[in-house]
Amino acid sequence: MVQSQTPYQVPNRQPNTANRGNQRGRGGRGGAPRRAAAETEHTVVRGRTYGKQISTTVVHHQTDIPESSCRNDMDVELLGDPPDIPRGAASKSFKRTLSYFCRKFHPDVVCLFEPKVSGTHANRICSSFGFEDWIRVEAVGFSGGIWVKDGLSSPWVFSAVYGSPNLPLRKKLFTDLSANISDPHSCWLICGDFNSVTNRDEVSNTESFMSSRCADFVDWISREGLIDLGFEGPKFTWTRGKNTTSYKAARLDRALCNGEWKLRFPNAKVEHLPRLNSDHIPLLISCNPATTSYECKKFIFNFAWTIHKDFRSCVRDSWLPNRDLEDNKTAMAVALIEWNKRSFGNIFQRKKRLMARLKGIQTHLSLHVRQDLINLEKKLSKELEITLHQEELVWFQ
Structure with missing residues (x-):
């Protein structure tokens, strides 16, 4: 499912913390919030030939997780303040950002998590991105949902993962992932938002870290003999908070592989790109890293x-x-x-400068939280949004 150049994951996980149990699609009127991972059936939609052919399949499975356990204290700790960003894959800002990343890196696979859009609206959005073939798991209200643009031709296994914030559901996910790999010698790459860390160095607030919350994740990685591909860039992949008091961050997103995959792609690398219009950063996974630049600088009238x-x-x-x-x-x-x-000035150079500054600021924030850096990150993000809009006009002319 992934090309040997640059598979690309764009997490768009933006949970809403206000009145979570009272929202439509989140558990009814006043009930417990619904977790997509706890449902006994999921709708899978596949689009071919740029969305001209759409088919739907309902997948049934069993779960022994009681509904009453579909929320725990990790939800409260990780969610924190609502994100100060546009919500969902339907927003113009997010679509503009995704288009920019796709033009720059030409990924063969794009994964979007929790897009907060479903039904025919989601089909139209997937088709509007220009993806020839795509597949998505329908969201349950605002919970869950995975979109994958499929362009992989190589015969190896790729798993796009969104782990539930709920501990029992996440533990079941690890069991299901292991059970779905029938051939232990197959090449396997697993990436996504695992909603879990492996040690206290992967959270900003080390005082609240509890090893019991990540024990199942660490045990599963060890049991399967998986290799963490590491990363380049800021340490944390998820952040939340508008000031130093409410600031939280963690490395919830990562790429793992088995030994066979690592032997096949020994030079593979993972880059943490600047976070834009999401509370998660995008992961750029390059199986065979290339130095080709895709920037277009030639124009007559801008x-x-x-x-x-x-x-x-x-x-x-x-x-x-x-x-x-x-x-x-x-x-x-x-x-x-x-x-x-x-x-x-030159739009492309300005965009590069802003991207570099944002990456540097987010790297510093992962080491030391400062209010001036939080404010500067917001300011530069707005400048980058304007610059991306200007670049969009250049590409359309």
Whole structure:
């Protein structure tokens, strides 16, 4: 299911903590919140030929987890304050961010977790991303849901994982994953949001760490002989909190593989990309890392100029009514080039700078929480959103 270049995971997990038990689709009126992992059946939707052919299958399975245990103290600890970001895969900001990452890295597989969209709306969104073949597990209300853009041709096993915050459900997930690998010698890559850590170094608040919460996860990794592929970039993959008091972070997302997969892809690496429009960072998994750059720098007229506040005045100042059309066009072109160098700048270079600064800030936040860095991260994220919108105009012109 994954290409030998750059499989890509974009977690979009953005849980809502306000009145969780009273929301529609989260357990009825005043009842316990519904966990997608606790359901006895799931709807699987597959789209082919860019969404022109859509088929639906209902998968039934048994669970011995009582409904009353579908919430525990880990939910409260991990969720914290609501994220200060657009919600779900339907938001324009998230779609713009995903389009940018896909253009830059050309992944063969894209995984989205908890997209908060279902039904025909979800089908339209998957098709709008330009994915030729995709498969998704229908969400239960706002809980669960996994979308996968499938472009893998190599014969090896890939598991996209979203682990429930509920401990018994997560333990059952590990059992099911092991049971589904019938051939112990197959190449196996497992990545996603496991909603669990392996040690106290993977959480920001080490004082509240309890080894019992991650014991099942650590035991499962050891029992299956799995290898953590490590990472480059910020240590934590999930963050929450608007200030130093409420700030929480943890490494909930990772990529694991068995020995056969590691022997096949010895140079594979995982990069933690900057977190944008989600409370999780994207994981970029490169099976055979390449140095090819996909940035496009050549353009004649930058349509993104037109949304800048100084564009009109630049054109007006360079256009003289007593000059003929061709001379005015030449003068305006020269003026715009100089204005671009002086004020507007290169969108792609600005985007690179903002991405690099965000990555550095998020790395520092994983080591030491500071209010000024939290504020700067929000400011730069807004600047990057504007820059990505300007870049989008360039690609559409």
